[in-house]
Amino acid sequence: MNRNLTTIVLLASVTTLAACAKKAPETLPPPPSQTVTPSQPSPQVQPAGPMVGTQAHFAAAVGSATTIYFDTDRYNIDSQDAAALQAQAQYFARYPQITFTIEGHADERGTREYNIALGEKRANAAKNFLVSLGVDPGRIAVVSYGKERPVALGSDEASWAQNRRAASVIIN
Amino acid sequence: MKSLFATVLLLSTTLAATASAQDLGAPIGEDGAVEKAATDASAAPAEEGISFTVTDESAWQDIGIAIPAFATDRERATPANEAGTGALGREIARVITANLRNNGLFKPVGPDSLPQPTFSQITAPAFSTWSGRSAEMLVHGYVRARDDGRLVVGCYLYDVALQSELAREGWVVGPADWRRAAHKCSDLIFSRLTGESPFFDSRIAYIAETGPKDRRVKRLAVMDSDGANHRFLTLGSATALTPRFSPDYSKILYLSYVDGNPRIYVYDIGTGKQTLVTENRNPTLAPRWSPDGKFILYSMAVAGNTEIYRVPATGGPSIKLTNSPGIDVGGSYSPDGKKIVFESDRSGSQQCYVMDADGSNQKRISFFGGRCATPEWSPRGDQIAFTRIAGDFNIAVMNTSGGNMRVLTRGWQDEAPTWAPNGRIIQFFRTEKNTGRSSIWQVDLTGQNERRLPTPVDASDPAWGPIRP
Numbered sequence: 001m002n003r004n005l006t007t008i009v010l011l012a013s014v015t016t017l018a019a020c021a022k023k024a025p026e027t028l029p030p031p032p033s034q035t036v037t038p039s040q041p042s043p044q045v046q047p048a049g050p051m052v053g054t055q056a057h058f059a060a061a062v063g064s065a066t067t068i069y070f071d072t073d074r075y076n077i078d079s080q081d082a083a084a085l086q087a088q089a090q091y092f093a094r095y096p097q098i099t100f101t102i103e104g105h106a107d108e109r110g111t112r113e114y115n116i117a118l119g120e121k122r123a124n125a126a127k128n129f130l131v132s133l134g135v136d137p138g139r140i141a142v143v144s145y146g147k148e149r150p151v152a153l154g155s156d157e158a159s160w161a162q163n164r165r166a167a168s169v170i171i172n
Numbered sequence: 173m174k175s176l177f178a179t180v181l182l183l184s185t186t187l188a189a190t191a192s193a194q195d196l197g198a199p200i201g202e203d204g205a206v207e208k209a210a211t212d213a214s215a216a217p218a219e220e221g222i223s224f225t226v227t228d229e230s231a232w233q234d235i236g237i238a239i240p241a242f243a244t245d246r247e248r249a250t251p252a253n254e255a256g257t258g259a260l261g262r263e264i265a266r267v268i269t270a271n272l273r274n275n276g277l278f279k280p281v282g283p284d285s286l287p288q289p290t291f292s293q294i295t296a297p298a299f300s301t302w303s304g305r306s307a308e309m310l311v312h313g314y315v316r317a318r319d320d321g322r323l324v325v326g327c328y329l330y331d332v333a334l335q336s337e338l339a340r341e342g343w344v345v346g347p348a349d350w351r352r353a354a355h356k357c358s359d360l361i362f363s364r365l366t367g368e369s370p371f372f373d374s375r376i377a378y379i380a381e382t383g384p385k386d387r388r389v390k391r392l393a394v395m396d397s398d399g400a401n402h403r404f405l406t407l408g409s410a411t412a413l414t415p416r417f418s419p420d421y422s423k424i425l426y427l428s429y430v431d432g433n434p435r436i437y438v439y440d441i442g443t444g445k446q447t448l449v450t451e452n453r454n455p456t457l458a459p460r461w462s463p464d465g466k467f468i469l470y471s472m473a474v475a476g477n478t479e480i481y482r483v484p485a486t487g488g489p490s491i492k493l494t495n496s497p498g499i500d501v502g503g504s505y506s507p508d509g510k511k512i513v514f515e516s517d518r519s520g521s522q523q524c525y526v527m528d529a530d531g532s533n534q535k536r537i538s539f540f541g542g543r544c545a546t547p548e549w550s551p552r553g554d555q556i557a558f559t560r561i562a563g564d565f566n567i568a569v570m571n572t573s574g575g576n577m578r579v580l581t582r583g584w585q586d587e588a589p590t591w592a593p594n595g596r597i598i599q600f601f602r603t604e605k606n607t608g609r610s611s612i613w614q615v616d617l618t619g620q621n622e623r624r625l626p627t628p629v630d631a632s633d634p635a636w637g638p639i640r641p
Contacts, residue, residue, distance in 0.1 A: 073521065075476075108585075108608065111559050111565075111588065112414065112587070112588065113414060113457055113501050113502055113546070114499060114515065114522055116434055116455075117457065117471065117473060117478035117501050120455060120476050124475055125476065127476075128476075143432065143433055144455065144473070148388065148390075153386055153606075153608070155608075
């Protein structure tokens with residue numbers, strides 16, 4: 001069982017993660033905040049942490065920077081968003097085989113159709129910023145969910161602030 | 173283990189794999205016209221009596237209408253009611269009573285607390301019986317099962333004080349359509365007593381919602397104007413939103429995420445098949461019909477910027493009607509098809525604009541503070557209903573140049589008005605704070621008679637279709 005898993009992970013690493021294979025192997029499992037999954041040429045070593053090509057790996061690498069947040073009815077990239085997108089751009093530069101979707105969202109305090117259009121603006125603003133940082137636009141899909149998929153479920157300003165977002169999601 | 177391996181393999185797949193995803197349920201069949209039947213006595217309705225228009229709603233609160241069970245010439249079996257045509261006559265009177273009561277203009281009394289007239293009394297009412305019950309108006313009717321299985325339903329309206337007939341009509345319906353005869357009769361009564369156009373014999377497309385707030389299942393559904401004959405049209409594996417009935421009820425435009433992206437489909441009710449409104453990789457949203465059903469308005473986001481387009485309903489090239497860096501979305505035609513009201517945030521916030529149908533002469537009309545969203549032109553042409561956002565979200569109306577704004581509802585989040593075919597009533601959906609649960613409500617143009625529509629599950633995005641033929 002474990003051996004099978006290791007083999008598969010290794011296969012994935014070899015076929016898709018050439019850049020990663022150059023990294024020096026870790027001797028200890030890295031803490032969750034560690035950016036790089038160890039990848040060993042030897043099948044005897046159990047890899048630790050999430051696999052490259054998964055959302056978990058992306059999240060472990062960039063932390064909360066997978067998602068950027070917006071003010072009410074706005075879609076501009078502020079300095080905080082820019083920092084998060086720079087972290088994303090570095091990650092996507094390191095793993096050029098990864099494709100991803102930027103999901104644009106709005107809070108519930110908007111009309112349905114306008115919110116879908118607004119989510120489009122937000123997701124495209126994030127996409128354009130990443131492209132300006134060198135990410136190939138062909139790797140980026142965009143979808144707006146408007147107010148249909150909230151992450152915070154309250155009807156209060158704190159929840160709405162979490163829902164006005166553009167989230168980068170690894171396609172796998 | 174297997175799924176993990178599959179996941180690994182999928183790493184190499186490309187971005188936009190749009191397989192032939194399906195979320196459609198069984199089709200419900202075409203909608204048809206109701207055949208009119210000659211009523212028994214002379215065809216000409218009584219010319220005397222009274223004719224009036226509603227000017228003061230409160231004056232009508234006390235109109236007492238007696239609606240006893242419809243009689244039958246001969247008790248016969250019918251698929252419409254397992255107990256036979258007599259029991260069906262009682263059901264029809266109940267439907268009419270509920271229609272008129274829910275409308276708020278009348279005080280109808282139904283068949284369950286009234287004596288039952290005989291078949292011969294339908295054309296010769298025992299007026300003394302009814303005046304003794306302080307009924308001002310009297311509805312009589314009959315049900316007759318034909319040998320071919322179809323039903324003939326006659327409907328008569330009498331003025332009790334004048335002891336005269338005000339209106340009569342008859343219809344031939346299939347047993348499955350017996351409610352339509354009840355709605356046609358309700359429409360006859362409503363129109364004769366108010367001078368307004370009918371609206372009961374109409375259908376509503378909407379979105380049925382279930383599940384928790386963060387994993388809401390949203391299905392396309394249809395129902396009669398009174399909530400009966402409810403049907404789900406999609407299965408719920410993909411989010412469906414914002415339906416619109418075509419003017420002839422043969423198709424429904426709606427948004428579905430069935431291929432992973434928001435796209436508008438034209439769903440054919442007769443065949444149960446659907447097609448994309450436009451072959452295009454960009455997301456499309458906010459579908460609308462022109463009043464004659466020949467054109468479709470849709471909004472499309474290109475590189476994040478949403479504009480409004482028009483395409484012939486039969487297909488062909490799209491014409492871009494708006495062009496601003498802001499969000500331009502939606503659109504609702506005036507009944508003559510010459511103008512379109514739409515929303516745009518080009519000024520910095522959502523506001524309502526009017527343009528000519530070809531996109532020229534775009535002019536903002538909302539200047540009353542707050543935001544103006546989801547405008548819908550009244551079928552009568554003189555009013556525009558919209559979502560007013562000023563703190564809370566409420567349904568409001570204004571005239572077509574943005575004047576005389578009146579707020580009709582007071583919910584926390586009331587959204588997306590849709591007009592009854594006669595322009596007297598507005599439906600909308602109300603979302604509950606925190607739970608996110610939604611329901612369909614309706615309110616008069618006067619802001620009165622607000623009530624919740626009964627739906628089997630939570631409901632949003634109502635779209636009221638026209639009066640049926």
